[in-house]
Amino acid sequence: MTRCVAQTSNTSLDSVPASFPHRLLQASQKVAASLTDVMYPPQCTFCCEQLASVETSAQLCQTCEQVLGTCATNSCPRCALPVSDSTAKRTSCVRCLHQKLHFERTYALGPYQGKLQEAVVRVKYPHEHALATSLGRLLASKISLSQSFCQTNTVVVPIPTNWLRRLVRGVNTPDYIAAPVGRNWHLPVFSDLLHCCRKVNKQSSLSPRDRLRNIRNAFRVSKSYNIGGTEVILVDDVMTTGATVNEAARVLSASGASRITVLVLARAA
Ligand SMILES: [Zn+2]
Ligand SMILES: [Zn+2]
DSSP states (O other): OOSOOOOOOOOOGGGSOOOHHHHHHHHHHHHHHHHHHHHSOOBOTTTOOBOSSOSSSSOOOHHHHHHHTOOOSSBOTTTOOBOOHHHHTSSSOHHHHTSOOSOSEEEEEEESOHHHHHHHHHTTSGGGHHHHHHHHHHHHHHSOOGGGSOTTSEEEEEOOOOHHHHHHHSOOHHHHHHHHHHHHHTOOBOTTSEEEOSOOOOGGGSOHHHHHHHHTTOEEEOTTOOOTTOEEEEEEEEESSSHHHHHHHHHHHHTTOSEEEEEEEEEOO
């Protein structure tokens, strides 16, 4: 990569030498956090049940973690489509065989149905960014991939949206999913590596053929990056026909990315 990952300075109070004023500040911070917890008890970001213990500001309760993080066992290794047991043992499903795919594998929390579908629909709204972050954490903990990648040569890239759509919606959901994935797997997240350079109609309202046409040439790799030989983990909220991630993977591949893996919350049939 020609562009280096900026080393963010650690401004946590824990890193400051423990002089008296700083210790006082630390103590005040802890008291303020405790008071906030009393006034606004931390809740599960999906079902709103009060949490017994809090590890982060975006957390699911144990029940929701189990319900949402089922991870379909029988799925196509290439596109994560739920398939029969025998098909899952092959390298790709029938649908993948007829497509030119630019990514190697796809991982999903599970099929786009039930509670997971409900969660994925909700994360598209700006006020649900904490839920999106929780699901990103769950994805990172359920999919054991961190050992499969070279830590110094792999980047996490969320699927971008056009600036106008981002302005209207106020949020790009894949950014919130990708952030905890990068954090948990100790990989950099480059939200500005891929750009959506034109307006794209909502894919969900189109036929499979129109989806391909709609997304064609919608992405470009930022000139600030040289991704030759880099492995990329593409992150999106849901995968339906795969047209969007495949187009993003095509552009990344054309720019020299060596291996592209797709990570989504849910896989729609
Ligand atoms: Zn819950
Ligand atoms: Zn497949």
